[in-house]
Amino acid sequence: MATKNDALKVYSMPGTARIPSISPFCMKLETHLHMAGVRFETEHVLFDRSPNGRLPFIEHGDVVMPESERIIRHVARTWGVDLDAGLSGRERHQSLLVRLSLEETLRMVRTWETFCIDENFERAREYLRAFIPASVFEMAIPQVKARQLEKLDKHGILELSRDEVEALGCAVVDAVADALGARPFLHGDRPTGVDAVIYGFLATEVRGVVEGAVRDRVRSHANLVDFIGRVDGRYWS
Numbered sequence: 282m283a284t285k286n287d288a289l290k291v292y293s294m295p296g297t298a299r300i301p302s303i304s305p306f307c308m309k310l311e312t313h314l315h316m317a318g319v320r321f322e323t324e325h326v327l328f329d330r331s332p333n334g335r336l337p338f339i340e341h342g343d344v345v346m347p348e349s350e351r352i353i354r355h356v357a358r359t360w361g362v363d364l365d366a367g368l369s370g371r372e373r374h375q376s377l378l379v380r381l382s383l384e385e386t387l388r389m390v391r392t393w394e395t396f397c398i399d400e401n402f403e404r405a406r407e408y409l410r411a412f413i414p415a416s417v418f419e420m421a422i423p424q425v426k427a428r429q430l431e432k433l434d435k436h437g438i439l440e441l442s443r444d445e446v447e448a449l450g451c452a453v454v455d456a457v458a459d460a461l462g463a464r465p466f467l468h469g470d471r472p473t474g475v476d477a478v479i480y481g482f483l484a485t486e487v488r489g490v491v492e493g494a495v496r497d498r499v500r501s502h503a504n505l506v507d508f509i510g511r512v513d514g515r516y517w518s
């Protein structure tokens with residue numbers, strides 16, 4: 282059984298000069314670990330290395346585990362650190378609503394913006410060029426796109442127009458800005474698990490490869506911009 286004395290390795294999607302990983306889920310997990318004071322190493326890989334085809338995943342002793350929430354529960358159990366300790370039932374419910382808005386809805390909006398807006402797809406393609414061997418690059422890119430379009434189709438978001446998708450993404454951003462208000466973190470002066478989720482999504486929104494209305498909306502909320510700077514300063518510098 283893995284213990285807190287075993288090395289923890291996080292496999293994350295690579296980043297750019299502006300951000301350690303362009304994946305909101307990888308940035309969420311790494312930020313959560315920084316907030317919890319848990320030491321780890323990071324290796325940047327693409328999806329083909331992951332046991333379920335998604336990033337992040339961890340190696341910890343004999344444990345290989347994908348899924349950020351499952352990993353966070355594993356870390357809380359093993360290290361005895363729970364960022365949500367002391368939250369009321371109501372605060373936990375608020376955290377859930379904010380997390381799901383970002384992980385289930387903004388995630389789909391981001392994927393739509395990446396693969397359905399030509400200029401963004403071109404940026405994503407150039408980002409991937411650094412990590413996919415040149416010999417298979419031209420064959421791999423259409424496969425990556427087809428896989429994501431299939432997911433978008435199953436979800437149903439392909440039924441929406443560009444205006445509708447962007448309005449949905451902006452509405453989520455407005456809701457998070459409203460929920461945060463003037464507090465340093467969602468529930469007050471100290472960060473809890475949901476703050477790592479918020480940072481993962483907002484930091485990758487403003488510094489990732491996808492441009493557009495949702496990014497502009499994040500930048501228009503001074504409290505969200507300040508929040509990103511606060512987490513940068515406390516946990517990433």
Ligand SMILES: N[C@@H](CCC(=O)N[C@@H](CS)C(=O)NCC(=O)O)C(=O)O
Pocket residue numbers: 294303304305306307328334335336337347348349350428
């Ligand atoms: N529920 C997963 C979601 C992880 C996820 O979807 N990660 C994206 C990168 S941001 C991914 O691996 N996408 C690959 C794919 O969907 O094929 C978690 O919380 O870890």
